[in-house]
Amino acid sequence: MVCMKRLALALLAAALLLTLAGCGANGTIAANEKSDTVVNIVTTLFPAYDFARVIGGERCAVTLLVPPGAESHSYEPTPQDVLRIENCDLLFANGGESEEWLETLLSGAEGDFSALYMLDCVQALEEEEKEGMQDLHEEAEEGEIEYDEHVWTSPRNAMEICRTLCRTLCSLDPDGAALYRTNCENYCAQLEELDAAFRRIVASGRLDCVIFADRFPVRYFVEEYGLDYYAAFPGCADDTEPSARTVAFLIDRVREQAVPAVFYIEYSNQKMADVICEDTGCKKLLFHSCHTLSAEDLENGASYLSLMWANCERIREALG
Numbered sequence: 397m398v399c400m401k402r403l404a405l406a407l408l409a410a411a412l413l414l415t416l417a418g419c420g421a422n423g424t425i426a427a428n429e430k431s432d433t434v435v436n437i438v439t440t441l442f443p444a445y446d447f448a449r450v451i452g453g454e455r456c457a458v459t460l461l462v463p464p465g466a467e468s469h470s471y472e473p474t475p476q477d478v479l480r481i482e483n484c485d486l487l488f489a490n491g492g493e494s495e496e497w498l499e500t501l502l503s504g505a506e507g508d509f510s511a512l513y514m515l516d517c518v519q520a521l522e523e524e525e526k527e528g529m530q531d532l533h534e535e536a537e538e539g540e541i542e543y544d545e546h547v548w549t550s551p552r553n554a555m556e557i558c559r560t561l562c563r564t565l566c567s568l569d570p571d572g573a574a575l576y577r578t579n580c581e582n583y584c585a586q587l588e589e590l591d592a593a594f595r596r597i598v599a600s601g602r603l604d605c606v607i608f609a610d611r612f613p614v615r616y617f618v619e620e621y622g623l624d625y626y627a628a629f630p631g632c633a634d635d636t637e638p639s640a641r642t643v644a645f646l647i648d649r650v651r652e653q654a655v656p657a658v659f660y661i662e663y664s665n666q667k668m669a670d671v672i673c674e675d676t677g678c679k680k681l682l683f684h685s686c687h688t689l690s691a692e693d694l695e696n697g698a699s700y701l702s703l704m705w706a707n708c709e710r711i712r713e714a715l716g
């Protein structure tokens with residue numbers, strides 16, 4: 397009886413959340429139109445969505461275009477997405493190759509909106525082919541530089557991105573400037589705390605290397621904290637079958653340094669991590685790159701900060 401009641405309550409809560417978030421048919425998280433909305437922001441990826449709702453506060457309505465669980469790299473925009481962008485004040489996206497779909501969309505879009513890309517807010521790093529990594533790249537064109545696009549995985553980059561967003565909002569909506577600056581400063585203070593925690597953990601860890609038995613979308617993170625890494629696949633690779641050579645290489649690295657845990661990332665099939673754990677007896681831990689959230693994560697109120705603090709604890713465990 398109690399159980400049924402709880403279930404009914406949970407279902408009701410879920411239904412309510414869905415209504416509140418205004419989930420469209422395609423799963424887009426549409427903003428709650430607030431009566432006092434001054435700036436309409438359309439975002440593509442979760443980190444942009446999260447930063448925008450924090451800095452924008454009550455003056456901004458924020459929409460997340462790519463639905464929960466969907467791969468942003470292979471996203472196919474709907475006609476409604478075009479309308480949403482045409483009617484927004486600010487498009488806040490990641491930019492770069494994995495959002496090529498956006499470029500195509502924008503070439504046909506009308507409307508008077510500003511655009512800000514997270515990739516342009518920070519010093520971009522070139523993609524790296526690390527020793528042992530399974531090469532899944534289509535041949536890069538001669539002389540073409542490929543940038544790692546997962547810039548938000550460094551909390552210091554997150555600060556830069558938020559400050560740029562804050563300046564952009566201040567110029568779009570000068571009356572809200574005081575609010576945006578306060579929100580930004582408060583949020584950056586919280587990011588500073590997170591950053592300090594990562595530095596403490598890395599400084600006191602036995603190891604200075606992390607092993608990703610998975611794709612590796614966190615190069616900015618390891619660079620920031622001076623960690624070395626080994627990984628199975630590049631950051632934006634399609635999920636793929638682990639090759640015997642890659643598995644063997646990573647198993648050797650785990651044994652060599654008695655690594656207590658290897659990482660997998662969100663929405664992974666965890667196949668390679670399982671093979672390595674079985675063979676070496678190490679643990680597998682989630683590193684949530686904040687790239688792709690599930691509907692459940694969103695409903696439970698997950699944020700960049702909550703996900704990164706959870707990563708913090710797991711990094712502590714993996715560094716021994």
Ligand SMILES: [Zn+2]
Pocket residue numbers: 469494545546613631632687
């Ligand atoms: Zn990616």
